[in-house]
Amino acid sequence: MESALVEELIKKFEGSTQRESLDIPAANVPADLLLSVAEWLRNEQGFDLLMDVTAIDWSEDVSPRFTGIYHFASSTKHNYIRIAADCEDDVEPELPTLAKLYPAANWHERETYDLLGIRYKGHPDLRRILMWDDYPYFPLRKEFPLAGIETEFPAADVAEAAGGAKVIPAPMMGGPFHAPQTGAMSKREPRAADQSWNEEKPKPNND
Amino acid sequence: MASETEISYGDIAGRAAQYDKDELRGEEMVLNMGPSHPATHGVLRLKLKLDGDIISGCDPVIGYLHRGDEKLAENMTYNQFVPYTDRLDYLAPLANNVAYAIAVERLAGIDVPERCKAIRIICCELARISSHLLGLGVYGMDTGALTTFMYTFTEREKLYTLFEELTGARFTTSYTRIGGLTRDMPDGWMGRVNHFCNQLIPVVDELDKLLTRNRIFMDRTRDIGIISKEDALAWGLTGANLRASGHDLDIRKAQPYCGYENYDFDVPIGSAGDCYDRYLVRMEELRQSIRIVQQAIAKMPDGLWYNDEAKKIFKPQKDKVLTSMEELIQNFMIVTEGPQIPAGEVYFEAENPKGVLAFFIHSKGGGVPYRLKIRGPSFCSLSILEHLCPGHMMSDVPVILGSLDFVMGECDR
Numbered sequence: 099m100e101s102a103l104v105e106e107l108i109k110k111f112e113g114s115t116q117r118e119s120l121d122i123p124a125a126n127v128p129a130d131l132l133l134s135v136a137e138w139l140r141n142e143q144g145f146d147l148l149m150d151v152t153a154i155d156w157s158e159d160v161s162p163r164f165t166g167i168y169h170f171a172s173s174t175k176h177n178y179i180r181i182a183a184d185c186e187d188d189v190e191p192e193l194p195t196l197a198k199l200y201p202a203a204n205w206h207e208r209e210t211y212d213l214l215g216i217r218y219k220g221h222p223d224l225r226r227i228l229m230w231d232d233y234p235y236f237p238l239r240k241e242f243p244l245a246g247i248e249t250e251f252p253a254a255d256v257a258e259a260a261g262g263a264k265v266i267p268a269p270m271m272g273g274p275f276h277a278p279q280t281g282a283m284s285k286r287e288p289r290a291a292d293q294s295w296n297e298e299k300p301k302p303n304n305d
Numbered sequence: 306m307a308s309e310t311e312i313s314y315g316d317i318a319g320r321a322a323q324y325d326k327d328e329l330r331g332e333e334m335v336l337n338m339g340p341s342h343p344a345t346h347g348v349l350r351l352k353l354k355l356d357g358d359i360i361s362g363c364d365p366v367i368g369y370l371h372r373g374d375e376k377l378a379e380n381m382t383y384n385q386f387v388p389y390t391d392r393l394d395y396l397a398p399l400a401n402n403v404a405y406a407i408a409v410e411r412l413a414g415i416d417v418p419e420r421c422k423a424i425r426i427i428c429c430e431l432a433r434i435s436s437h438l439l440g441l442g443v444y445g446m447d448t449g450a451l452t453t454f455m456y457t458f459t460e461r462e463k464l465y466t467l468f469e470e471l472t473g474a475r476f477t478t479s480y481t482r483i484g485g486l487t488r489d490m491p492d493g494w495m496g497r498v499n500h501f502c503n504q505l506i507p508v509v510d511e512l513d514k515l516l517t518r519n520r521i522f523m524d525r526t527r528d529i530g531i532i533s534k535e536d537a538l539a540w541g542l543t544g545a546n547l548r549a550s551g552h553d554l555d556i557r558k559a560q561p562y563c564g565y566e567n568y569d570f571d572v573p574i575g576s577a578g579d580c581y582d583r584y585l586v587r588m589e590e591l592r593q594s595i596r597i598v599q600q601a602i603a604k605m606p607d608g609l610w611y612n613d614e615a616k617k618i619f620k621p622q623k624d625k626v627l628t629s630m631e632e633l634i635q636n637f638m639i640v641t642e643g644p645q646i647p648a649g650e651v652y653f654e655a656e657n658p659k660g661v662l663a664f665f666i667h668s669k670g671g672g673v674p675y676r677l678k679i680r681g682p683s684f685c686s687l688s689i690l691e692h693l694c695p696g697h698m699m700s701d702v703p704v705i706l707g708s709l710d711f712v713m714g715e716c717d718r
Contacts (some may be wrong), residue, residue, distance in 0.1 A: 120649040121411060146538050149654070152678040167665065167678075169652055172537055173552060176559040180652060202541030205688040213375070228368035228717060235377055244380045274381035277641040279671050293676055 103143065103179060111135055112150040117182055119246055122169075124180035129166075132183045133194045136168070145170035145179065148196065151206035153185075153214045163188040164216055168196070184217060195221040213238035245270050333361060336699075340369045344447055344703035345452055347713030349687070355699060363694035365687050370717040378677035382643025383409050383483050386594060387679070391477040393681060393715035396439050397432035397658045398478045399468070401715075406481035407562055408664035412651045413483065413644070415615045419606040421485055421565040426499065427601045428471075428480060429655075430594040431561070434505070435464045436658035437591045440710040444584060445516055447707035448525045453515055460508055463501055483644050484619030485611025487544035495602045502595045509591055517588070525581040530693055530705040533578060540692070541685040544660030546709060547584040549575030556656035568597050580708035587710065618644040643672020659683055659710060681715035 101123035108114045111131050117124035117241045127135050136284035139145040150169040157163070164183040171178050185191035194201040195218040207218045208227040218224060226233060230252035237240055245267035251257035257264075339350035348369035354362030368672040374393070378386050393397035403425045412415065417425075438457040445453030465475040470491055472478040480487055516522050532542065537550040547554055555572040557565040573589035575582030611619050618641050621632040638645075648670040654663040662684025667676040686709045693705060 116490045118649065119651075121651045121653070124650070148541055149661070150652070150663060150665060150678065150680040152665060152676075154676045169663075169665065169680075173554045177555075178652070180650070198503060200541070201539045201692070202685055202688065205684065206541075209684075212414070228371040228435075230368070237373060239717075242376075262673070274385050276385065276643055276672060279642055 103177075107138075109134065110138065117180065119180060122178040124182065126184070127183045129183045129186060129193055132166075132168075132181070133196065133199075134194055135181060136170075136196050136199055138182075139170050139179065144172045144175055147171040147173050148202045148206070149178075150198035151196070151203055151210055153191075153210050153216050155214055155238065155240050161188050162186065164191040164214065166193045166210070166216065191216045192219055194219050201262065214245075228268075243267070264273055306322060312531060326558060328631050338702065340366075344706060346443065346706065346711065349706075349711075349716075351690070351702065351714055353694070353699070353702070358699050360694050360697050360699060360702070362689050365690050367684075367687065367713070368717055370713045372718065374679060374718045375677055378674055379385065379656050380673070382672040383646060383674065384639075384644060387481060388477060388479045388672075391479055393679065393718065394436070394659055394683070395476065396712055397436040398476065399428040399480055399595050400432035400436075400655070400657045401662060402478060402481040403429050403544070403563065403652070404657060404662050405664060406483055407643075407655065408651060408653035408666060409483045411647065411653050412649060412666055412668055413615070413618055415484055415612055415618060417485060417612050418565070418609045420510070420608045421610045421612075422465035423601045424486060424490060424610060425481070425563050426565065426568070427495075427598055430466060430499070430601075431467070431599045433594045433658045434538045434591060434598075435461055435468075436710075437587045437594075439466075439586065440593075440658075440707075441512065441516075441587055442565070444707040444710070445522070447703040448522050450516060450519065450522055453512060454510060456512055460505060467494070467498055467501060470497075482611070482619060484615040484647075487611045499602050502598055505595060506592075507587070513588060516584070523581060526584060526705055526708065528577075529580045529701050530708060531577060531579045532689065532693065536689065536692065537578065540689040542660070542689060543682050543685065544656065544658070545586045546583060546660060546686055547659075548573065549586045551576050556654050556661055560618075560654065562655065563651075568600050570594075580704050581706040583710070586717075615644075618646070622624075645672060646670065646674075650670045654680075657682060659712060659715070660686060662715065679715070679718050681718060683709075683711035683716040684718075686711045687716055 104116055104123045104125045104266060107125050108116065111127055113131065114125050114127040117126045147170065149171050150167065153164050153166045155164055164181045164185040166185065168290040169178060170181065183193060185193060193216055195207055197207060204223065205227060207221055208225060210216050211218060211224055212226040212228050212234060225231065229237070232252065234249060235247055248267060249265045251260065334355045336353045336355050337350060338353055339345040340348040348443040349367065350366040352364040352366060353360055377389060387402060387405065393401045436613060438461050442454040468478055468652030469475045472480040472487065505513050532550050534550045536550050537547045537552060551574060553572060553574055558572055572591045573586045575586050616635060621635050625632040626636045646668050648668050650667050652663060652665045654661045662682055663680035665678040666674050669675045694702060696706065
């Protein structure tokens with residue numbers, strides 16, 4: 099989508115490009131310029147609301163693997179802009195934090211770190227927020243199975259009370275069912291996207 | 306004869322600052338409030354650092370209701386995800402259904418007929434009434450006014466009967482589909498909604514009389530939990546919480562969707578940004594929602610309630626499926642592979658009862674979203690607690706929580 103704002107942004111910040119979008123103006127910016135872009139948007143363009151921070155995982159075999167997505171809004175002019183920044187490192191993705199500019203970014207970035215494993219440089223309090231503190235995986239990454247992975251209980255005393263039981267993957271026999279759109283017709287029956295345990299594969303032992 | 310003395314509750318933060326210097330300051334105590342506590346309205350846990358009765362630190366712990374909705378969305382078709390949107394803000398499921406449907410329709414580049422839009426607006430506003438009734442009822446309870454809860458829950462029960470008639474379910478409505486609705490309104494339903502609205506107006510007035518000038522309620526909520534306009538924007542607060550701080554931002558007016566531009570309603574704005582203002586804003590929104598519903602009923606257009614040109618997106622009608630080959634195939638494809646949505650990215654915001662609910666969807670084409678991010682307004686409302694609670698008394702915490710009107714379903718997702 100064409101926009102004067104994005105054109106100005108591209109002119110001002112070297113290396114930024116127009117981003118494909120169906121609705122609001124959008125731009126790709128280099129990760130190291132993200133903070134100055136946000137500063138410019140906030141102080142000079144009136145984008146006083148950081149609506150959303152998230153990221154997309156393009157799967158393991160793609161590089162760059164992670165793209166951080168930011169949605170800024172102006173509460174007075176009622177316009178929006180989407181900023182995307184690719185993480186340079188695919189194994190240990192990193193982006194600069196916006197928490198000092200927008201306090202709202204604090205929790206959004208914690209959530210993105212929690213679910214996708216992107217570290218935000220300079221974040222005041224980068225802890226997990228939705229999953230428990232010692233959780234070893236990043237569940238929104240594409241390689242993480244829908245059913246989950248067997249892990250220890252969050253609290254040692256609970257685990258002991260439960261007799262050494264573990265958090266086990268969920269049964270996926272019930273779905274969600276839908277047919278893949280590629281591959282041979284014979285394989286394209288609606289089936290659960292992820293089957294952790296079913297009639298053939300027994301439930302993991304959890305005594 | 307007892308002499309009159311003035312009791313001032315203002316400037317608690319100032320008094321807390323004095324305590325910092327005080328050498329008599331006692332040992333700090335950490336108190337866990339929640340995750341199972343009636344005042345936390347769900348499974349919110351607050352780690353409060355207390356100095357006597359005054360809070361010196363607050364660390365909200367969330368995630369007890371995390372179900373991984375975003376992960377689930379990546380593994381199912383667009384229509385299969387509709388029931389999951391019920392469980393975001395489970396006090397206003399219809400509004401979530403509508404927001405999600407419009408987000409995907411923007412992605413697909415389709416529009417819906419006027420009748421469908423009008424029904425959706427009735428749904429959104431009834432959901433807002435339902436959510437605010439609960440919000441105000443339990444807010445009254447949090448401050449000690451138990452009666453209000455009885456009044457509001459009686460009305461909510463009537464609303465649930467209407468929802469059941471419309472959607473088949475009281476709570477988990479799953480009413481919208483991409484490109485339309487599950488079904489048209491039943492005969493005579495609009496009349497019953499109109500009747501409900503007419504009898505709700507005096508009830509709202511009565512609620513107003515119970516709370517608005519109630520001395521105890523005012524003492525407990527005024528000058529408590531003051532959020533300045535700047536803070537509200539910085540922490541990304543939206544909806545009634547932002548408007549109570551004096552900022553005029555309502556997505557229904559700013560970026561009208563679903564035909565809101567054709568309706569006449571006012572957006573109430575607060576001035577002080579304290580707990581009392583947040584209550585007043587919600588109370589007025591209740592009245593405005595009734596206005597919108599009655600306008601929608603008065604000018605309900607005829608016509609289709611789904612987009613019949615969106616062949617690969619909206620499921621054909623049952624009579625066609627059973628009689629025509631082409632529709633049968635379409636039905637089969639939409640059910641098994643999902644509605645065919647083109648590649649692209651959209652970000653759609655809807656003004657929900659709790660604030661701005663937004664969906665960011667990245668699609669690579671086909672029936673399944675590649676990435677779907679839900680921006681829950683309650684998540685942002687709660688993030689301000691770390692900043693807001695310190696300096697207040699322990700007994701103010703339930704009032705602040707009640708005034709923010711959050712719901713953990715969409716906070717934890």
